[in-house]
Amino acid sequence: xxxxxxxxxxxxxxxxxxxxxxxxxxxxSMRAVxxxxxMGTMSLYRYVADRDELEALAVEQAMSGVDTVPPKALWxxxxxxxxxxxxxxxxxxxxxxxxxxxxxxxxxxxxxWAEAVLVVLTEAGFTGEQRVFALRALLSYLIGATxxxxxSPLSGLGTDAMSRMGEEYPLLAETAGTARVIPPxxxxxxxxxxxxxxxxxx
Amino acid sequence: xxxxxxxxxxxxxxxxxxxxxxxxxxxxSMRAVxxxxxMGTMSLYRYVADRDELEALAVEQAMSGVDTVPPKALWxxxxxxxxxxxxxxxxxxxxxxxxxxxxxxxxxxxxxWAEAVLVVLTEAGFTGEQRVFALRALLSYLIGATxxxxxSPLSGLGTDAMSRMGEEYPLLAETAGTARVIPPxxxxxxxxxxxxxxxxxx
DNA sequence: CGACGTAAGCGTGCGGTGTACGCCTACGCA
DNA sequence: TGCGTAGGCGTACACCGCACGCTTACGTCG
Numbered sequence: 001x002x003x004x005x006x007x008x009x010x011x012x013x014x015x016x017x018x019x020x021x022x023x024x025x026x027x028x029s030m031r032a033v034x035x036x037x038x039m040g041t042m043s044l045y046r047y048v049a050d051r052d053e054l055e056a057l058a059v060e061q062a063m064s065g066v067d068t069v070p071p072k073a074l075w076x077x078x079x080x081x082x083x084x085x086x087x088x089x090x091x092x093x094x095x096x097x098x099x100x101x102x103x104x105x106x107x108x109x110x111x112x113w114a115e116a117v118l119v120v121l122t123e124a125g126f127t128g129e130q131r132v133f134a135l136r137a138l139l140s141y142l143i144g145a146t147x148x149x150x151x152s153p154l155s156g157l158g159t160d161a162m163s164r165m166g167e168e169y170p171l172l173a174e175t176a177g178t179a180r181v182i183p184p185x186x187x188x189x190x191x192x193x194x195x196x197x198x199x200x201x202x
Numbered sequence: 203x204x205x206x207x208x209x210x211x212x213x214x215x216x217x218x219x220x221x222x223x224x225x226x227x228x229x230x231s232m233r234a235v236x237x238x239x240x241m242g243t244m245s246l247y248r249y250v251a252d253r254d255e256l257e258a259l260a261v262e263q264a265m266s267g268v269d270t271v272p273p274k275a276l277w278x279x280x281x282x283x284x285x286x287x288x289x290x291x292x293x294x295x296x297x298x299x300x301x302x303x304x305x306x307x308x309x310x311x312x313x314x315w316a317e318a319v320l321v322v323l324t325e326a327g328f329t330g331e332q333r334v335f336a337l338r339a340l341l342s343y344l345i346g347a348t349x350x351x352x353x354s355p356l357s358g359l360g361t362d363a364m365s366r367m368g369e370e371y372p373l374l375a376e377t378a379g380t381a382r383v384i385p386p387x388x389x390x391x392x393x394x395x396x397x398x399x400x401x402x403x404x
Numbered sequence: 405c406g407a408c409g410t411a412a413g414c415g416t417g418c419g420g421t422g423t424a425c426g427c428c429t430a431c432g433c434a
Numbered sequence: 435t436g437c438g439t440a441g442g443c444g445t446a447c448a449c450c451g452c453a454c455g456c457t458t459a460c461g462t463c464g
Contacts, residue, residue, distance in 0.1 A: 002439035003431040030422065040443040042423080051422065101349060111371055118373035129392075132381045136350070136389055137343065137396040144346025145338070147303060169313055171320035179334045187338055190331075194339040198400030204410035205460040232451065242414040244452080253451065 005046070007037065012047050013061035016054055020095045030054070056103040062093050063109040068116040075124035076196045082117055083142050083192060086110070090146050097150045101143065134199050141195045145188055207248070209239065214249050215263035218256055222297045232256070258305040264295050265311040270318040277326035278398045284319055285344050285394060292348050299352045303345065336401055343397045347390055
C-alpha cells in the first residue's frame, strides 16, 4: 500500500557488477554501489541484509546466464560443454572471481548447473560413489583452473624476471615459457581433456 | 650497530598463524597480530611492508614444511604423494586457505614444490606442451579440491535442509547424501586418481 | 668509561570500511 | 482528503590499514 520500491534486486546486482568490472574488487564497497545507483548508502539495506548478501546477489546475476541444457552429444562431450559454459560466465567478470568462489554454494544457477552435470553422469552410467568422485573431479578442476587462470601465476611477470627465476627453478621457467605461447582456452581445454579421459576409464 | 631486532620474520609468521588458527580469518588484523606478540601495532611495519606481505609470510611459513623430495616409486605414485603433501600442509591451517590461494605464487616453498613435480613429469616422459597440460591439470585439481573441501559446499547443512533441497535438486541431494559417508581423504584421493588416470593415457 | 648516532618500538591521527539507529517523506488506499 | 506504511537517507560508531614523527634502547668508537 505505501511507497513502492524503486529498484529491483537484479538492478542492485547489475550495479555491483558494474562497479566490479570498472574499478576492481578492492573498490567494491556499499558506498560505491550506492553511488553507482545514485542512492544513499543505507538505502541498499532495504534490499539486502549485508554486504555478503550483495556479493551473493552479484554472483548469482553473473551466473544466471549459463545454459544448463546439455547439447546432443556423447556424455563426455556434454560434460565438456557444460563445464566450458560456466568457465565462460566466470571469465565475463574476472574481477569477481574471488566472489564467485566464495558464494558459489548459495548460487541457485550453479546448483541447477551441478544438477545438470549429475544428470549427464547418471545417464552415462555413473552411480553411487563413482558419481561422487566424478563430480568432485570435474568441479575441482573447473574451480582450480579458473583460479589459476585469473590470478595468473607466472605468465604475468616480464621475461627478464622469469629468466632470473630460471636459475633457481629451471623447469618451472621453461614450462612458463612454453605456456606463454599456449592460448588460455586451449590450455583449459587440454587440462579438462585429462580429467575427462580419466573419467572414461575407471 | 644500534638496537637489534627483537623478533624474526618467522616469529611474525607464527604469530599470524596462531591468530588465524584460534580466531579465524575475519579476526586477522595488524592489531590482533601485534597483540599476539605483545607489541604495538606499528612495530610490525619494521618487519613487513604491509598486511599483504604479512599474509604472504604466514603462507610461506605454513608451506615451508612440505617435503619436495619424491619417494621412490612409479611416477604416478610419486605425483600422488607430492600432491597429498601439499594438501596436508594446507589442511593444517584451514582458516588460512583463502590466504594460501591468494599468495601461492610468491611462495618459495610452493615454487620449489612445483619444480619437483616438473622433475617427476619430465622423468616420466612428459615434454613441451604435454608437460604444461599435465602440470595444469594437477595444480588445478589440487587447488580446486582444496577449495571445495574447506568451504564445504553442502556437507555442512543439516539433513532437513538437504532433503528440503532435494525437491528442487534431487540428484544433488542424493549425491550429497552419498558423499556424507565418504571420508574427505578418500574423496580427494579418488578424484586425484581420475586425474592421474587421465595423465597415464594421452 | 662515556657520548653518540642509528634504528627499534610505539602513540597519534587520518581516511576508509560496514552497518545500527532514527528521522523525514512519498506514496497507495480508505 | 487524510493517514499509515514503508522507502530513502543522514548521522554516528567501531573497526580497519597505515603515514608520520617521537622516544628510547642499544652497539660502537673516541
